[in-house]
Amino acid sequence: MRVAFDFDAVANNKFSGLYAYGRGLFKGFRKLAADIDAKLVYSKLVSEKVSPLKADYPDHVQLRLMLVKRRRLEKLWRHIEYPPLQWLIGNFDLYHCLYNFMPPTAGKPCVMTVHDMRRYKLPELCGSPKLWRFERGYARADRFIAVSQSTKNDLCQLFSISQEKVDVIHLAADECLSPLSQDDKNRLKAKFSEQMKIPLDRFLIAVSSFDIRKNIERTIRAFKSALGHLPKGTKLVVAGEPPRDFGNPERGKAYLDENVIWINRIDNLYDWLGCSDALVYASLYEGFGIPILEAFASGVPVITSNCTSMPEVAGDAAILVNPYDEQSIAEAIVDTCNDNVLRQRLIRAGLERNRQFNWAKTAAQTLEAYRKML
DSSP states (O other): OEEEEEOHHHHHOTTSHHHHHHHHHHHHHHHHTOOOEEEEEEEGGGHHHHGGGGGGSOTTEEEEEEOSOHHHHHHHHTTOOOSOTHHHHOOOSEEEESSSOOOOOTTOOEEEEEOOOHHHHOGGGSOSOOTHHHHHHHHHOSEEEESSHHHHHHHHHHHTOOGGGEEEOOOOOOTTOOOOOHHHHHHHHHHHHHHHTSOOSSEEEEEEOSSGGGOHHHHHHHHHHHGGGSOTTOEEEEEEOOOTTTTSTTGGGGGOOTTEEEEESOTTHHHHHHHSSOEEEOOSOOSSOHHHHHHHHTTOOEEEESSTTHHHHHTTSSEEEOTTOHHHHHHHHHHHHHOHHHHHHHHHHHHHHHTTOOHHHHHHHHHHHHHHHO
16 A cells, blocks of 8 residues: 655654654564555755665655645645645655644545644643644544544544544554663763763653653753652753743743753653652643653652543553642652662552554554555
8 A cells, every 4th residue: 555644743853752652653563574665755954864864764755855845835735735746756545644734645545643632731831833724634534543442532522432432552662662671770870970060860751842842841840859869969951952941031941940951852861860859740631642651661669640641651650740740740750769669569560561562563554545545
């Protein structure tokens, strides 16, 4: 079957869940030896980022550059169904919208992956998003893939979509992840301590993003509240893009503390994660939550929120907290750092839980969704 995919969002940011989704899905197709003639459509804006990814994809995957500027096409396609995508990249049987780029396809079936509905559920946390791209995609899609039951419920409720038109297909962690040996942890901690000019023998890790739904401010306050009950020298390492108000002279103070280390975007996040005492992932909203599985695979205890998709992903392998309650987060931090029996139970349960998610399973279920359409 010939399938065209939008690839800009996958290639644009290697630190994003979309990048993990794109890479993981095609690794799954490769593992299944799936009979797919795939065309990955991208624009000039991401050309330099696409080239290094070519080695990740098998020979039957074609990378197709769109010569017409994407922004011009989007403006045109927002109003009219012309020209169809086939005229630009050649013919195909089905189009898979991996994010929100949904061109006209002259009657060819379209499936759209919906990663979350945060811009509708928590608009106050997401700035001023351009919702027309998603809504155009929704209007043109024949079928949907939701990355969690939580996301499916939000999608069907907000847009009155029939449950039968939405397949829930979970994501997965990178299969290269596994718990680090103690020798590797010691070596990496010594390396990190030298890089940051501060001892990092014990630390928790949290994930930040530009929009404030990752709840980093409350996480930091909870950590500071718990600090007096934690082993001496424990730090909180925050990875990812700082929230939008980080640079504000007044608001930014909430994110700064001598025991909070910001490492921003780095290439070796898995090493930091594998060396940490726990992942604190008290997000306000997630469509799925791949970092939860990445921590499970790395043998790291997880503290995560009791809302949206996070309980669905974590199962009983994590401590669930109310993300709006700093005391709840602080108590979980104290328990995870001090109770070794609890830590070992969470580590074992996390490793077992992670085995239920893999990219071959994701790819197989995606193929089944294609077959339903064709």
